[in-house]
Amino acid sequence: MNSVTANPSAQTPATTDATAVAASNAQQPPAVATARVSLPWQNAPAKLAQSLAVPLLMLLLWQFISDPRVKEWPLLKHHPALIARLPSAQILPPPTQVLRKWIEYSEPTQPYSAEQGSYVRWLFSGELWDDAFASLQRVVVGFIIGAGLALPLGLFMGASDTVYRFFNPLLQVLRPIPPIAYIPLSILWFGLGNKPAWFLISLGAFFPVLVNTISGVRNVDGIFLRAARNLGARGFTLFWRVILPAATPYILTGARVGIGVAFICVIVAEMVATNNGLGWRITEAREFFWSDKIIAGMISIGLLGLGLDTLMDRLNSYLLRWHRGADAGANN
Amino acid sequence: MTTKRATPRIEVVGVQKVFRSRDGREVVQALRDINLEIFDGEFICILGPSGCGKSTLLNAIAGFSRPTAGRLVANGRVVTAPGPDRAMVFQEYALFPWMTVWDNVAFGLQLACKPKAEIRAKVDALLAKLALTDFRDRFPKDLSGGMKQRVAIARCLALDSPTLLMDEPFGALDALTRRSLQDELLRIWQDFRRTIVFVTHGIDESIYIADRIIVMTYRPGTIKQIVPITLPRPRDPSSPEFNAIERELTRLVMEEQLRHQKDEARATAGH
Structure with a gap:
C-alpha cells in the first residue's frame, strides 16, 4: 500500500557525509521491508477509532435518551410532551447506571477476612462470579456429555453404511425438535437443578457435533x-491416523456450533430449572424490576459467550495448524 | 544396465479390465490382453494419450482395482490388495496434510511396527538424501509442488519396497522442476536399485528416464509397441539420437491421440 507515507524515515535525504550516505543506502532494502510489515500496526489507531465509533455513538445516544438529568436540560424542560416520550430509568436505565450495578454485582458481598481463604478467592466471591461459574460449569458438563455421545456415534455412522441406516431415520425425526421443546419433559424427568440443565445442554450440543462428524468421515478424500492403504494401513490404524484427522475440520466446526447452541440452552435451562447462574439471575432481576441488573446480566452472558467462542477458535487454529485455511484465519 | 533374471519382478498375464456403468449397459474396455514382464531394477515408462488405460494398468498392479480377467504377479505373489511392497507416488502427492514432513515419511515404517530408533535413523537419512532436512517439521501446505513430490518419494523409499509405482508424478509441476526431479529420481533409482513403473504422457520425459517404454493404444488399451531406450545416461534431449526416438514415439502416440479425438467428437455428436 502507501509505504511512502507509512515510513517517512526511509525517504529522508542523505546528508553530505559519505559514510552516512553509504549507511542509508545499505539500510534501504530492510527499511522498505519494515515499512510494508509495520503498516497494519501504524494504522492501528485509525482502525481502532473506526471500530469504536459506532458502539460509542450508541452508548452516547442511550445515555442521552435514558439519563434523568437530560430531562432537566433547559432545552427540554419546557417540552413535557417530548420528555413523556423518553423512556423512564426503570424501563431503560442509562449505561452509567448499568455499569454501577454491574460493578456492584461483581463485588464481594462480605468484607475480606484472612481466615476465610485467599484474597483472590475473596475477590471473585461476588454474585456475578458465582453465577458465571455455575453457567460455565453447566455448559462444559452438558457439552462433554452431548459431544461425547455424538462423536463416537457420528464416527460409526460416517464409517459404516449399515450403522448409518440403523440410526439415521430416528435421528432425522428427533433433530428438528428444538432442544427448548424438551423443557417440560426434562423437568418432569429430572426435576429441578443441574440435571435437567445438563440434559437440555447436551441435547443442544449433540446434533451439530453428530451431523458434522458424519459428513467429516464421509467426505474424507x-x-x-x-495412499494409506498403499503404505500398509488398515483397520483401526487407518481409522485413527487417517480418517479421524482428515475429518477434524468438520468435527471442530460441529463442536464450535455445538457449544454455541449449548450456551443458548444453558441460559434457557437456568431460566426455568435452577436457582443460580446467569440465566436465572436475569429472570430473578425482572421480578424485582431491576432492569439495570438484567442488562448487566445480559452483558455478562455476552462476554462469557464471546470468551467461549474465542477459546474454541484458538483451539481450532491450534488443532488445524496443518490446514490450508489456518493461517488466514489466525490473522483476522 | 539392467540385470535380467529368470523370474520377473512384475508379471502381467492376459489382463483385461472392463468398466461397466451401474445399470450394466455402457461398457468400456479399458485394458485388453496385456502381457508384460518387468524385470528387477528396470525403469519402465507406460506412455499413451489420456484414456488409454495406462493409469488403470498401474492401479491394477498397485492392487487398487482387480482386473476383470488375467493374472498379476508382483514380487512373487499374486496381487490381491494394495501393499507396501508396491509403493505408489501419486500425481496429487497424497501427502497427509495433518502430518509433518517427518511424520509423513515415517508413517509407513510406523505401520510396519519398526523399532523407534530404526525409524528415526532411516527417516533422517532419507530426508538428508532428498534435501528435505530443513523442512522436517513443516506441514505439506507450506511446501512447493516439487518439494511435496520429493516427500512423497521419500515416503515410498522408506518402505524399502522393491518396486516403485509412479502415476504421472511430475505432471503438475513446471518444466524446470520436472527436469530436476527426473534427474533426482534417476539418481535415487541408481542408488537404491529399485524397479520403477512410471506412467506418463510426456514423450520426452519417457525417453529421458526409461529403460523401456510401453506405448499403449487408445481404448481398448493394449500394448502397441515396446520401445527399448539404449542411449547412455545422462541423456541429452537435444542429441540427434534422442530426437530420432522422439519423432518415432510421437508418431506412435499421435496415432492413438487422433483415435481418441475422433472418439470424443463422435461421442459429442451422438449426445
Whole structure:
C-alpha cells in the first residue's frame, strides 16, 4: 500500500557525509521491508477509532435518551410532551447506571477476612462470579456429555453404511425438535437443578457435533485412503491416523456450533430449572424490576459467550495448524 | 544396465479390465490382453494419450482395482490388495496434510511396527538424501509442488519396497522442476536399485528416464509397441539420437491421440 507515507524515515535525504550516505543506502532494502510489515500496526489507531465509533455513538445516544438529568436540560424542560416520550430509568436505565450495578454485582458481598481463604478467592466471591461459574460449569458438563455421545456415534455412522441406516431415520425425526421443546419433559424427568440443565445442554450440543462428524468421515478424500492403504494401513490404524484427522475440520466446526447452541440452552435451562447462574439471575432481576441488573446480566452472558467462542477458535487454529485455511484465519 | 533374471519382478498375464456403468449397459474396455514382464531394477515408462488405460494398468498392479480377467504377479505373489511392497507416488502427492514432513515419511515404517530408533535413523537419512532436512517439521501446505513430490518419494523409499509405482508424478509441476526431479529420481533409482513403473504422457520425459517404454493404444488399451531406450545416461534431449526416438514415439502416440479425438467428437455428436 502507501509505504511512502507509512515510513517517512526511509525517504529522508542523505546528508553530505559519505559514510552516512553509504549507511542509508545499505539500510534501504530492510527499511522498505519494515515499512510494508509495520503498516497494519501504524494504522492501528485509525482502525481502532473506526471500530469504536459506532458502539460509542450508541452508548452516547442511550445515555442521552435514558439519563434523568437530560430531562432537566433547559432545552427540554419546557417540552413535557417530548420528555413523556423518553423512556423512564426503570424501563431503560442509562449505561452509567448499568455499569454501577454491574460493578456492584461483581463485588464481594462480605468484607475480606484472612481466615476465610485467599484474597483472590475473596475477590471473585461476588454474585456475578458465582453465577458465571455455575453457567460455565453447566455448559462444559452438558457439552462433554452431548459431544461425547455424538462423536463416537457420528464416527460409526460416517464409517459404516449399515450403522448409518440403523440410526439415521430416528435421528432425522428427533433433530428438528428444538432442544427448548424438551423443557417440560426434562423437568418432569429430572426435576429441578443441574440435571435437567445438563440434559437440555447436551441435547443442544449433540446434533451439530453428530451431523458434522458424519459428513467429516464421509467426505474424507479418497486419495488419502488410497495412499494409506498403499503404505500398509488398515483397520483401526487407518481409522485413527487417517480418517479421524482428515475429518477434524468438520468435527471442530460441529463442536464450535455445538457449544454455541449449548450456551443458548444453558441460559434457557437456568431460566426455568435452577436457582443460580446467569440465566436465572436475569429472570430473578425482572421480578424485582431491576432492569439495570438484567442488562448487566445480559452483558455478562455476552462476554462469557464471546470468551467461549474465542477459546474454541484458538483451539481450532491450534488443532488445524496443518490446514490450508489456518493461517488466514489466525490473522483476522 | 539392467540385470535380467529368470523370474520377473512384475508379471502381467492376459489382463483385461472392463468398466461397466451401474445399470450394466455402457461398457468400456479399458485394458485388453496385456502381457508384460518387468524385470528387477528396470525403469519402465507406460506412455499413451489420456484414456488409454495406462493409469488403470498401474492401479491394477498397485492392487487398487482387480482386473476383470488375467493374472498379476508382483514380487512373487499374486496381487490381491494394495501393499507396501508396491509403493505408489501419486500425481496429487497424497501427502497427509495433518502430518509433518517427518511424520509423513515415517508413517509407513510406523505401520510396519519398526523399532523407534530404526525409524528415526532411516527417516533422517532419507530426508538428508532428498534435501528435505530443513523442512522436517513443516506441514505439506507450506511446501512447493516439487518439494511435496520429493516427500512423497521419500515416503515410498522408506518402505524399502522393491518396486516403485509412479502415476504421472511430475505432471503438475513446471518444466524446470520436472527436469530436476527426473534427474533426482534417476539418481535415487541408481542408488537404491529399485524397479520403477512410471506412467506418463510426456514423450520426452519417457525417453529421458526409461529403460523401456510401453506405448499403449487408445481404448481398448493394449500394448502397441515396446520401445527399448539404449542411449547412455545422462541423456541429452537435444542429441540427434534422442530426437530420432522422439519423432518415432510421437508418431506412435499421435496415432492413438487422433483415435481418441475422433472418439470424443463422435461421442459429442451422438449426445
